[in-house]
Amino acid sequence: MTVDFGxxxxxxxxxxxAAGRFTEGFVRGKLRHDPVYSxxxxxxxxxxxxxxLVDLGCGRGILLSLLTEARKLDMIPLSDTRYSGIDLxxxxxxxxxxxxxxxxxxxxxxxxxxxxxACDAIVLLDVLLYLSAEEQEALLKRIxxxxxxxxVLVMREADAGSGLRFRATRTAERLCALARGDFRQRYxxxxxxxxxxxxxxxxxxxxxxxxxxxxxxxxxxxxxxxGNTRRG
Numbered sequence: 001m002t003v004d005f006g007x008x009x010x011x012x013x014x015x016x017x018a019a020g021r022f023t024e025g026f027v028r029g030k031l032r033h034d035p036v037y038s039x040x041x042x043x044x045x046x047x048x049x050x051x052x053l054v055d056l057g058c059g060r061g062i063l064l065s066l067l068t069e070a071r072k073l074d075m076i077p078l079s080d081t082r083y084s085g086i087d088l089x090x091x092x093x094x095x096x097x098x099x100x101x102x103x104x105x106x107x108x109x110x111x112x113x114x115x116x117x118a119c120d121a122i123v124l125l126d127v128l129l130y131l132s133a134e135e136q137e138a139l140l141k142r143i144x145x146x147x148x149x150x151x152v153l154v155m156r157e158a159d160a161g162s163g164l165r166f167r168a169t170r171t172a173e174r175l176c177a178l179a180r181g182d183f184r185q186r187y188x189x190x191x192x193x194x195x196x197x198x199x200x201x202x203x204x205x206x207x208x209x210x211x212x213x214x215x216x217x218x219x220x221x222x223x224x225x226x227g228n229t230r231r232g
């Protein structure tokens with residue numbers, strides 16, 4: 001299925017007009033320059049055809065808005081999948097709600113403690129680095145418990161073993177935290193093979209895709225599907 005991503009990105013960004021010019025421009029720039037969004041809609045095999053998809057740490061709901069718009073334009077297979085998102089920042093959640101209305105359920109909560117609904121797919125884009133090692137493992141274990149057999153987890157994290165590219169990633173994250181006023185933000189990174197090992201211990205089969213094209217960063221996308229043997 002051919003995806004005109006430029007058209008899709010523009011229509012998605014316009015959903016945020018009610019949230020203000022800055023937010024609309026931020027979403028437009030994010031969609032144009034972050035390769036994960038075009039990849040996920042151009043390779044929709046990970047999407048469930050029924051049931052529900054939950055975006056943990058959804059922020060402004062960019063991915064949910066993108067998928068909703070892509071479905072309207074017949075750019076991804078039509079389905080009855082329900083979309084929902086959870087994010088701790090009230091302002092970002094409010095922007096997501098303005099963009100999505102009743103097309104997705106947005107909840108303000110901390111992913112570390114929020115109740116995870118039973119669902120068929122979970123997305124975690126650039127979230128786990130903000131959690132401690134113990135919190136990362138606890139959240140992934142809870143995710144494995146709520147997903148059904150063949151359920152999918154799509155997550156992106158930096159590869160701490162990528163040398164200079166990882167240093168660029170880490171520096172960019174620190175600068176973004178300072179810009180938000182999060183002066184005490186701490187991070188916990190892992191190497192790609194460490195993430196893979198952790199996911200496999202929880203019963204996932206894992207595929208990885210480099211996700212830094214056009215950027216100086218060291219990001220990796222993990223598409224992890226739960227098998228019929230659960231561990232952890």
